Amino acid sequence: MSAIKSLTVTYDALNEYGTFSEGDTVTGKVILALSKETAIESLFVKAKGDADVHWTKRNGDRTYTYSAHNRYFKLKQFLIPENTKDTVLPQGTHVYEFHFNIPPGSMPASFKGSHGKIVYKLEAKLSRSWRMDHTVEKEIHFVSKSFPNLQSLMSHQAGSTNKEMGFFSKGNVHMDVMLDGRAYAPGKTMSIVAKINNSSSSEMTPKFSLIQDVVYRANGNTKHEGNVIHKVVDHCIKPQTQKEVTVAINIPCGLMQTIQNCDIISVEYHLKVYLDISFASDPEVMFPVIILPPDLAPGPHHGLVAGPYPAGAVGGPSYSDFPPPAVSMGPYPVGAVGYPTNSAFPPTAISMSPYPASAHSGSYEYLAPPPVYPYTSSVNTGPPGVNPAHMSGCYSNPVPQLPSPYGGPSPFSSSSSSSSVLHPPPTAQTFHPRPCAPSAPMMNTDFLSQSEEAPPAYSILFPSSATEKSDPK
Incomplete structure (x- = not known):
């Protein structure tokens, strides 16, 4: 034993x-x-x-x-x-x-x-x-977290194809395709919209395939493997017909993540959208797709657009009836009073507002303008955590917002740390009631007296004609 x-x-x-x-x-x-x-x-x-x-x-x-x-x-x-x-x-x-x-x-x-x-x-x-x-x-x-330029993976992809029909058919066909992202985690869903204009005499069938490509390398030679992970076939499109097709593909749980940092093995994915036409070559649009580990995939906390406003916009959803401001395109600061600006003009717009001076603090500012900082670049970088390259719908004269219930911009940055420790998001700020608007802004020139003394009597300024003595004739 x-x-x-x-x-x-x-x-x-x-x-x-x-x-x-x-x-x-x-x-x-x-x-x-x-x-x-x-x-x-x-x-x-x-x-x-x-x-x-x-x-x-x-x-x-x-x-x-x-x-x-x-x-x-x-x-x-x-x-x-x-x-x-x-x-x-x-x-x-x-x-x-x-x-x-x-x-x-x-x-x-x-x-x-x-x-x-x-x-x-x-x-x-x-x-x-x-x-x-x-x-x-x-x-x-x-799981590897070495994915450079993670912020770029949150943008949409678009492509199109046009085909002139050949010997067995007349006319042409055009297809525009939109994919809602570049990177996905297992268990998530990718959304595809295809707009097809069949101006030909042939029938055609839209098809969508998520394909895995594996390449092995050794001694200067390669070995390829291709696997169809998921395939969707839509209804046939008749000749001289226009149609918009919307398809959702679920990423299978347990799907191998993309591997691009190994010398001898690579695993990549692509989405193939094509039109199956009998007796003709199939027009197609190809999109590269990245499969990420679940805790690294872009989402609302990584800056993806979760609503009608730009990702990472200061304040996020708010109580205001006005559109939320994005990166400032004018001479005024965005979000917080006192934030450095590249403009040579003093940021006085927010000092005239009855709203909070900062979207991330409990203080209010009415009259005192923020300090002016010397600019160091010709590019306005905006508030911390916001990438101007991904902003859209900017306003040249942004309307100040109430404090965000989400506490401000995302704490995550585009360069992810290799550490798997997840930092909790900042706690939401305490809601402060909206203060009463100031009676009037301060002005450097005293155009009118703002004394609290009672105005002079009307009779003193304009004597009545009844009391005047008429001139003797």
């Missing part, structure tokens, strides 16, 4: 998805159960990440083998150090804790395919003198 009853390794989850990313810390335990007193030479645990590809190709009578390997990191921690003399452990269960810091930097997500894999795992190994080593492994699910 073996003295080693069991050897197991476990790790602690960092989030609800049980995933790890660049820069995270992996903590866990190695549990060793002994049926009797045992001498141990060493016990250690390793964390490592590796990518491997392998396939064969037959050409005539010869078979060629292609393989490649990438190692991203390997960390090792001794739980029972190696000694010249064995360590004797008593009978029972022994628990050893460990922790590893995953290195920062760009590393691909976990992947398993028909010709390759990317695997991150923990491995515990027990060594004894003159005995076989005991080894146990535990895979960890790794």
Whole structure:
């Protein structure tokens, strides 16, 4: 009977998805159960990440083998150090804790395919003198957060195609397609709108396909795989007909995320919208699609447009009847009194308003204008957290807003941290009642007296004619 009853390794989850990313810390335990007193030479645990590809190709009578390997990191921690003399452990269960810091930097997500894999795992190994080593492994699910320019993934995509019909048909067909985003998480839905003008004599059927492309690379050669993840077929469009087709495609849960940062394996997606025409080549529009991990996918908290107003606009939804201001295009500041402006004119517009001077504070300003700061650039960057490149519907004379119930612009920035720790959004500001409007603005020139003294009597200014003495004739 073996003295080693069991050897197991476990790790602690960092989030609800049980995933790890660049820069995270992996903590866990190695549990060793002994049926009797045992001498141990060493016990250690390793964390490592590796990518491997392998396939064969037959050409005539010869078979060629292609393989490649990438190692991203390997960390090792001794739980029972190696000694010249064995360590004797008593009978029972022994628990050893460990922790590893995953290195920062760009590393691909976990992947398993028909010709390759990317695997991150923990491995515990027990060594004894003159005995076989005991080894146990535990895979960890790794997701990459190395996606540059994350803000650009929230914009819509549009494309069009036009086809002149050939020998078997007359006329032409035109199709405009709009996709509501560039990046999606598993379990989310992508929306497609296609406007089709069939000015031909042929029938055609709109079709929509989400396709996965996997490429393996080794020894200067490539191996391709294509998989249709989801396909939608709409109704046939008759000749000389116009039609608008709206389709929703659900991203399957558990779908592999996009991999673009591995030298030997890449996983990419695209949406193909095409018109199936008999006896003719099919006109098509292709859109690249990025599949992100759930906690990294753009949403309302990452700046996507969640309503009719620009993403990240100061104040968000408000109690005002006026459209919300975006990045200032005129000489006045946006959102907060005192924010630096590039204009050479003093920002006096908000000082005349009875509304709060700042959308993110409980203070009010009526008369005192904010300080003027020297400008440093010819471009107005707007308030913190707002990217002018993604603003639309700007107003040259923005109307001040009441404090936002959401507490201001999103705390997330376009360059996501590799850390998976999620910071809670700022708490909503306390609602302050709207103050009474000031009686009148202050003016530098005293055009009229604003004294509280009673005005002079009418009889003094304009004497009555009855009391005047007429001139003698």
